Every structure is written in C-alpha cells, then in structure tokens.
Amino acid sequence: MIKNLIIPLFLALSLCAQAQDKVIRILKDPQDPNGDYAVSMLKLANSKIGDKYRIEETYEQWSQGRVNEEVRVGGMLDLAWTTSDAAWEDQVYPIRIPLYKGLLGYRIFIINKNNQHKFDPVTTIEDLKKLTFGQGRTWADTAILEANGFNIIKTTKYPNLFYMVEGERFDAFPRGVHEPFGELAQRPNLELAIEKNLMVAYKMPMYFFVSPKNQELGRDIEEGLNRAIADGSFDKTFFGAQAVKDVIERANMKQRRVFYLENPTLHKDTPLDRAELWFDPQDLE
Numbered sequence: 001m002i003k004n005l006i007i008p009l010f011l012a013l014s015l016c017a018q019a020q021d022k023v024i025r026i027l028k029d030p031q032d033p034n035g036d037y038a039v040s041m042l043k044l045a046n047s048k049i050g051d052k053y054r055i056e057e058t059y060e061q062w063s064q065g066r067v068n069e070e071v072r073v074g075g076m077l078d079l080a081w082t083t084s085d086a087a088w089e090d091q092v093y094p095i096r097i098p099l100y101k102g103l104l105g106y107r108i109f110i111i112n113k114n115n116q117h118k119f120d121p122v123t124t125i126e127d128l129k130k131l132t133f134g135q136g137r138t139w140a141d142t143a144i145l146e147a148n149g150f151n152i153i154k155t156t157k158y159p160n161l162f163y164m165v166e167g168e169r170f171d172a173f174p175r176g177v178h179e180p181f182g183e184l185a186q187r188p189n190l191e192l193a194i195e196k197n198l199m200v201a202y203k204m205p206m207y208f209f210v211s212p213k214n215q216e217l218g219r220d221i222e223e224g225l226n227r228a229i230a231d232g233s234f235d236k237t238f239f240g241a242q243a244v245k246d247v248i249e250r251a252n253m254k255q256r257r258v259f260y261l262e263n264p265t266l267h268k269d270t271p272l273d274r275a276e277l278w279f280d281p282q283d284l285e
Helices: 002-021 035-048 064-072 125-129 140-147 160-166 180-185 212-231 233-240 242-250
Strands: 023-027 054-058 079-083 093-095 106-112 132-136 151-155 173-176 192-194 198-201 206-210 257-260
Touching: 023 035, 023 079, 035 054, 035 206, 035 212, 035 233, 064 079, 064 206, 079 140, 093 212, 106 160, 106 180, 132 140, 132 160, 132 173, 140 151, 151 160, 160 173, 160 192, 180 192, 180 242, 206 212, 212 233, 233 242
Parallel strands: 023 054, 132 151, 198 257
Antiparallel strands: 079 206, 093 206, 106 173, 106 192, 106 198
16 A cells, blocks of 8 residues: 555656756846746746746846847756847747737837927928937847838947936937836936827737757747636736736827837748737727
8 A cells, every 4th residue: 555655656756856857047137127027927837837847037137139149059048038030030949929919019218308399290200210219239129120210329238228318319219118117217317208199119029039959948838828828817917017007007009199110020920810919009998
C-alpha cells in the first residue's frame, strides 16, 4: 500500500521539479511604462498553462536595443515585449497577440505645456508634418513616422525624450494613448502637458518575443494567451489595467482629430483578420 503511494508521489515531485527548472528571465525596468502590464499578461498566460514556468525578474537600465539583442541570441533574457516590425519579427520568434489590443497605435502627444498654440491651427496632415517629433532610435514607431514623412529627432535613451521636449529640441513626443498620464505624473517638475486635440493612428502591435532557439516557450505563451482570450480573462486584464482606464476616462479619443497613417513595417503575418485581438475606440461609450 505504502509502495503504491510512494510512486505517484515521486512522479508528482519529479514533475514539480521539472516545472521549477523552466524559467522565463525578463528585464523589469522601473521606468518602463509598459512593464507592469506586460508582466501581468505574462503571468496570466503562464497561469493558463498550469504555471509551467518560473518568472525571474532582472532589474537593469538597458536600452530596448540591448534587451532585444539579449533575447534574440538567447542570452541573459528569455522574453521581451516591444512594438514590432517585419524586420524584427524575422529575427526572433514573435507571439503575434497584441498585448494592448493595438492601443499603442493610437498616439497622442506630450508637449511643452506652453506650446499648445503650435497645435491648435493643425487641420491637415501637411500641417502636422511641419512640426518635429521625438522618438527612440530603435523604436518601430520611428520608422513608421519617417515613412509617412514626419521629421523625427532620435535618441537612444527613453528618459531623455521628456527633457528634450520640455527644452523644445522638438515639438512633440508621440505616445500610445495609455502612456502619457502615468509618465507625466512621475515627472511633476517638468513643464509638460498632453496636447488637447490631435491623434495619429496606425496598426502597431506590441508583442512578446522569444529567441528562435526557444520556440517551445513561444508556443507555450501563445497557447496561454489564446486560452485567456477565449475565457475572457485577457480582456478583463486589459480593461482593468489602470493605464487603459486612464485612456477611457481622460484621453478623449472620440473627440480628437485623427490622422490615419500607413504602417509599411507590418509583417505579412500580422493577425489583422482576428477582430477580437484589436481595440476599436468607436466601441467606447
């Protein structure tokens, strides 16, 4: 009898030990406005596959380029989250489920709070292109805006962009509509504001990425996210996120003048046909 109990117990402990050996190493940058949300989605996906992995957080102030490279080569990190383009997706294993349901593709502007007058006369895309915009050097958004004829000032350090727009090195810092409220709250001493009337929009998914050497992890996380979509917990997490609540309450998306841009950097396998993956501001009350 005891022998019969020991064998199943041994197998259970063995499986548990194997699960503990499966680790997802991620970078958690306190200055990343998407970090907490991305980790919550990663934990949700992991929970849907029986908590198959242990998530280990590393705290470093690395550029997105450094993070991407560590993941691509299977180095110090196993998984990253960032906005995407076709060239990057061809180098890694992309999990093509937009973590923010495409919300990042709706962009409003952080500006010097004394410069709203520069934006009030803007009624056409040509008017908008007369202004200058700041972006990260390696960001996918940078290539999109440049392809649409915008004048972009680039830097490798995300925190620098706030000081640069305050110092009028450029006119506006485009941000996903969920991002600037928290960012400005963290920087109350800077002379910054959110521009009141304008928005640009393009398809811009933010995905999880893993190394091509670790496709099993990619398939597992994709399976977990799809299960969360099917049971409604993905949308519950999305609409329950404070940053998304801030958008719905404060971004005034329906009343803004919207300029729709093409995204020539989208990968051909972007799941545009899966309507359940994408946010539509016209659905807001």
